[in-house]
Amino acid sequence: MKEYLKSAYLMTIIGLTILTGFSVAARAEQMATSPSPAENLIFILDASGSMWGQVEGKAKIAIAKEVLTDLIRDLPDNAVVGLVAYGHRRKGDCNDVEELVPFRAIDKKRLIRTIKSLRPKGKTPISRSVRLTADRIKGQENQTTIILVSDGKETCDPDPCRLVKKLKATGIKFVMHVIGFDVTQEERVQLECMANAGGGQYFTAGNAGEFLNAAREVVKKSTLPFxxxxxxxxxxxxxxxxxxxxxxxxxxxxxxxxxxxxxxxxxxxxxxxxxxxxxxxxxxxxxxxxxxxxxxxxxxxxxxxxxxxxxFSGGRLVITTLLNGKPFPTTIFYYRQGEKKPFHNVQTHPRTGKTSRKLLLGTYRIEVPCSSIVGRPTVVFEKLEITPGGTTDRTANFSAGEVTVAATLDGKPFNTPFEVYDKTGKKIYGQWTLGRVKGRRLVRLSEGTYTVKVKNIRNTKQFRMFENLTVTAGEEKTITAAF
Incomplete structure (x- = not known):
């Protein structure tokens, strides 16, 4: 009966360790997630000479074989499992460490057959077995659970706990749980340090009752439907x-x-x-x-x-700018939605009025000002969604008429200042009549009603007023102030 209880305790401990390794964290929500549905697991089994020691009349190696055999039968069929052992071939050899079953898709029959064939003989080179295991998993994308089963402390290298810390620091993705089987307090200190350094837990066959309730909770969580x-x-x-x-x-x-x-x-x-x-x-x-x-x-x-x-491939945004239905060049400003500073600007093509730009996936705000029209009217496109591989087209339409303001003095072209007011009486533009043609200035205005005041620079008391000047899109007008 005592032998049975001892075996049952060990099975509970190893089962708990595996279930713990197959979870992502202790909290319920975190345990409901994992990097992959296939489980990565490597056993490191102590097959040193001391495993012939007996617990309640039965060899420790025999108990370990029975427990591991039963657990392997219950592992998921899509698990990725390996087996490393030490001390199983030669006495007194610290290099007696071997990967008995390569880390790959589970082969339950081979694992069980290999475990049953072990014959404890040698030393306890824990560090070298851990280093070998780390070499096998260092290229893995997903986390691997390592379960070390040992009945004693390191007998070859000085500090296996320090080694585990160093391996974790290199970025190898693993969690190490350690099971101390019939160990002394001194041996427990070293093994427990390794478990802590490996981000896992330490268990001992001597205190099964202490964590029996925790084991039940872990089993419950690990069997949740996913x-x-x-x-x-x-x-x-x-x-x-x-x-x-x-x-x-x-x-x-x-x-x-x-x-x-x-x-x-x-x-x-x-x-x-x-x-x-x-x-x-x-x-x-x-x-x-x-x-x-x-x-x-x-x-x-x-x-x-x-x-x-x-x-995240992004998409393409095509902007077309039209003035009175015809292409014209102007500058486009690109903003990420919610930002105040544009990250890019570019001018549309002078002949086609188009610009095409590939943008990252996201939401954008586009401003299209027309600086050639008085008041610089701006078309704004808000919350433009750029979808993967898609093309988004937008057209900025502007309409305006052209008013040529001319001035003469004694019948000759005359360079003098003038001002333009909108229908509310607000001044929106001021310039001189000296344009490309002396005494004439072309002004582009949006559709509406305006007042133009032309001053005589030679006689500030003289001016000419052009009121209720109607501007229509596409039309051209000329007004002349004769002094």
Missing amino acids: GILKVRVKKNGKPFHTFVIVTNRESGKRWSPGSSSGKTGIALIRLSPGRYDVELKDTGVSGGKAPVVHLKDIVIVAGETVERSAD
Whole structure:
């Protein structure tokens, strides 16, 4: 009975460790997400000579084999699993570390067969087994859970805890959980330090009752039904890496459970059933608001995969400027919606009145002023949405008439000042009649009614008033002030 209880305790501990490794974090919402639906797991098994030691009349290696065999049978069929062991071939050899089953799609029969064939013999080179394991996973996009099962501390290298810290600092994506099986307090200190350094937890077969309730809670959370959100992200036709921000529409909770792969552009997010909004940003854009893709009202159903796409390729904006229905050149100012400073300006083509520009995904404000018309009237396009691969066309139409203001003095062309007032009496323009042709100035005015006052520069008491001057689009008029 005692042997059975000891085995049951160990199975509970390892089972808890695996379930912990298969979650993303301890909180319920975070545990409902993971970088990938396929689980990455590597066992490091102590097969040193001390594993022949007995617990309640049964060899520790025999208990470990039984527990691991049962657990491997229950692992998901899409899991990615490897097995490393140490001390199983030669006595007194610190290099007796071997990858027995390569880190790849799970082969349950091979794993079980390999574990059952182990015969403990040698030392406890924990550091070297951890280093070998890290080498195997250093190129992995997704996080790998490492489970170290040991009945003692390092016997070859000085500080395995420091090694784990260094490996984490290099950016290798792993969490390490450590199971101390029938260890002393001194041995526990070292093993627990490794678990903490690896971002995981330490468990011991000696205090199963202490965390029995926690194990039940972890099992409960780990068996929640999940659905998968698969987002394919690209930019300019190529896979694109960016973070995925998820908002639960019911609770309002917002978090980032993962990111898309730079190699494939795919993000696989595990979510509990419900409705979500998703946001992805092109954080590589500087000098303004980053382009954002919003994926709205995504319904996640247990056991199903929902696929969405996010394209940061941008689109094209074509602006055409017309004056009285004919193309003319003017300057276009580009703003990101909500910003006060334009990030670009360009002039439309003098013959076609067009400009075409490729823009990043997002919302824009476009200002098209016509500086050749008095008062510089401006057409504004608000909240222009640039969609992936799409073309947005807008036309800025201006209408105006032309008034030539001329002045003569004793019958000869005369350069003198004049002013233009709108119908409210507000002065909107002032200039001299000296234009391209001496004594004449062409003025372009929007449709409306105006007053023009021409002054005699030689005699300030003299002026000519042209009131109720009607300007019609496309028409030309000439007024002459004779002094």
